[in-house]
Amino acid sequence: MRPRQTLVLGLILLVPVLAFLFLKSFGTNRYALPNFLPDHVDSTQIEGKWQRDTVFHQIGDFRFQSQAGREVAQAELADKGMYVASFFSTTCPDICPRVNSQLMRVQEKYRREGRVRLASFTTDSHQDSVAILARYAEQYGAIAGKWFFLTGNAASLNKVATEEFQLPRPLRAGSTMTPSSKLFLVDKDRRVRGIYDGTKEKEVNRLITEIEVLLYTYDHE
Known part of the structure; x- marks a missing residue:
């Protein structure tokens, strides 16, 4: 066999080995969700060298009244897994119905998944x-709960x-x-792990995908 033919044959045999090693090394990598809403930058000294690390905002405690007439705190929403937050008005004629229609899809998808909840904050103030x-x-x-x-x-x-x-803050002081x-x-x-446009089906599809990523992360911690 000629040297050139031998070299070509060797390369052909080598390709599957390299592919196997690549998949073995990198095949276990998973898609990780980013954090949003950076709070501040911390500096930590490790082995004599200063390293800067971004600290992301944690949503502070809140407690509001629900449509059932009882108070609901953030602990009830977040501690079991995750929640999707939105801000709406019952008198909003366009954006809010479109967002809530998309949230109906999310609710139906996770109807039996207790770790996924939805929290819609109203900007209305009525007696x-x-x-x-x-x-x-x-x-x-x-769905209740x-x-x-x-x-x-x-x-x-x-x-x-x-x-x-x-x-964004209200344009006028004292207004909702x-x-x-x-x-x-x-x-x-x-912590906020995703921000989406709730009026767009494609964006809500991405939300559903990223909920799946979080659930997978929780199941394989």
Whole structure:
């Protein structure tokens, strides 16, 4: 056999070996979700060298009244797994119905998954807001204990929206914030792991995919 033919044959035989080694080395890598809402940068000294590390914001505690008339705290939403947060108004004619229709898909997908919950914060402030929310939740088929429509005083809602989820502040002082098309995926450590446009089916498909990633992470810790 000629030297050139021998070399070609050797390379052909070598390709499967290299492919096997590549897959063995890198095949176990998984897609990891990023963190959002950076808080500050920490410096830590390791072996005499300073290393900078970004610390991401943790959503602060809150407690609001739900459509069932009882108070719901963040611990009930996050500690069991994760929740999807949104901000809406019952009088919003366009964005809110589109977002809530997409959230119905998420609820149906995870109907039997107790670690996934939804929390929709209303920007309305009515004397009979609980009754209004109950009718609104019924309109979208909200499952009790799965999808919470939450309300409270304007100052507390604005604080959660603008300081915790970093949404824009109201244009006028003392007014409630405007509804948002954004959805936030919050993990059990109360950190935001994804932000999505809730009016777009493709974005909500991505949300569902990333919920699956988080669930997989929890199952294989």
